[in-house]
Amino acid sequence: MDLAWSFSHLDPTIAETAYETLGAIRRGCPVSRSGELGGFVLVTGYDEIREAARAADRFSAYVDGLGAAAVVAEMREVVAPMFETDEAHHHQWRRLLQDFFTPQAAAAQEQYVRAVCRETLQELISHGAADLIRAYTRQVPPLVIGRVLGLTELERAWLSEHVRALYGAKTLTEAKQVGRMYADFLLERIHERRAHPTGDLLSAMVTAEVDGRAADDDELVKMTMLLVAAGHLTTADACATAILQLVEEPAMRERVSADPTALEAFVEELVRYEPAVAATGRTVTTETRLGGMPLSPGDRLLLAWGSANRDERVFDDGDIFRLDRERTTPQHLGWGSGEHRCLGRHLARVELRVMLTELLSALPGFRLQPGAEVRRTFGVIRGVASLPVQWERR
Structure with missing residues (x-):
């Protein structure tokens, strides 16, 4: 219980042992209160x-200040x-x-994803070494x-450069400067579509x-920022975590390199x-209970998704990575x-399937650089800070 009271998902020191810590909290009480970050309710159990x-x-x-709201904190008062x-x-x-996110729409993007992967990797091959987070x-x-x-194509390149600069900013001042340029860029595109929609x-x-009105500029900017963050940060960090998993388990890497079904x-x-989305927030809107805990309007919840997927009440071996895990219930x-x-x-x-396939094909012998220390991250998003690898030059 003491662990729950002092837990903050934004504390960088918990990243390496996040799921051990969350597991201990979950087994003690799957709905607990933490005094960190102004106070919130930490939910760690699957059912809860x-x-x-x-x-x-x-x-x-x-939610004010937790989950997705923290990704675009400068627009926290706007509801996306x-x-x-x-x-x-x-x-x-x-x-x-x-309709833009159906399985068919996703499949229609595969050729473009593959082309971008190959172009990016082609630029790396002759270097013999790179940080795969930054470079790929x-x-x-x-x-x-x-x-x-x-x-x-030019707008995508601009977006890519500035989104990476925003989330890689070293200071608050830098983040605000890049964020303002980014928001202005999106606002220009929004005004263009309002005048000349293209489908x-x-x-x-x-x-x-919706509800008889169109979204205003601020709502659209925040919504687009969250959409880009969802499409960029989660996929980038999931891919980084996947690469680290394959580096740490050579036998699994060999298997997924040879078998597309195993890769899926x-x-x-x-x-x-x-899960790349480590935690999202909710706000209690009415007197209620969750996991036996009484809650009041205004209470903030933090849902720790990865903890749910390791809940021993649901998954007998949730802390083990298994390729042959059944995909039915739960x-x-x-x-x-x-x-x-x-x-x-x-x-x-x-994206993940293609990015991994192309990486394993282009750099089949990549390995961590000697002495490299890989540091995991944890917060709203779960990922890896850097992946310095090397390979034989060709």
């Missing part, structure tokens, strides 16, 4: 997280359509945009989500009318075992649950 995610009438997706709304309003937005996993996803939005995803967002199973097990929560379940999961699967 799934209940909170599915009960939009009691738990709102709009779809991402931070619930029930009927959310459902209308989701229906308007879901963070290069591909922003270009892909830019294409899904409907941006031109792409961004046009659909700009021209949509690897991606799905990775999302269960180390369903893991790595893609979320309820009405806010990841809209882009089909695209993410395509």
Whole structure:
């Protein structure tokens, strides 16, 4: 219980042992209170997280200072359509945009993803060494989500550069400067689509009318920022975690390199075992209970998705990475649950599969550089800080 009271998902010192810590908290009490970050309720159990995610009438997706709100903190007062709304309003937005994220739409992006991967890797081959986070996993996803939005090739390149600069900023001043340029860039694209809609995803967002009105500029900017973050940060960090898993387990790497079916199973097990979205928030909207704990309106919840996927009450061996894990019930929560379940999961699967396939083909003997210390990250997103590797030059 003491661990729960002092837990903060934003504390960098917990990253390496996050799931050991969350496991101890979960086994003691799957719904606990923490005094960190202004106070919140930490939810670590499978049943409790799934209940909170599915009960939009009691738990709102709009949260001040936790989860997605922390990704675009400079716009915390603005409510992003779809991402931070619930029930009927959310459902209308989701229906308007879901055609851009179907399995068929995701499959239509595969050729482009492969081309970007090959071009990026081709530039690396002769170097013999690189940080795969900076040089690969963070290069591909922003270009892909830019294409899904409907941006031109030059606009995608601009988006990619500035999104990476924003989330790699070393100081608050730098982040604010890049963030302002980024927001202004998006605002220009929004105004262009409002004047001349083109049928792409961004046009659909700009021209949509929900509850009798279109979203205003600030709502659209925040919504687009969250959409780009969801398409970029989660996929980039999931791919980085996947690469580290394959580096640490050579036999598994050999198997997935030779068998596309094994690679698909690897991606799905990775999302269960180390979900890129580590934690999201909810706000209590009515007097209620969760896991036996009484809750009041305004209480903030932090849902620790990876902890749910290791809950011993549901998964006998949840702390073990298994390629042969059954994909029936219980369903893991790595893609979320309820009405806010990841809209882009089909695209993410395509990206991860192609990014890993092309990497394993282009750099078949890559390995960690001597003396390299790999540091995991944990917070809203789970990932790896850097992956310095080397390979035989060709």
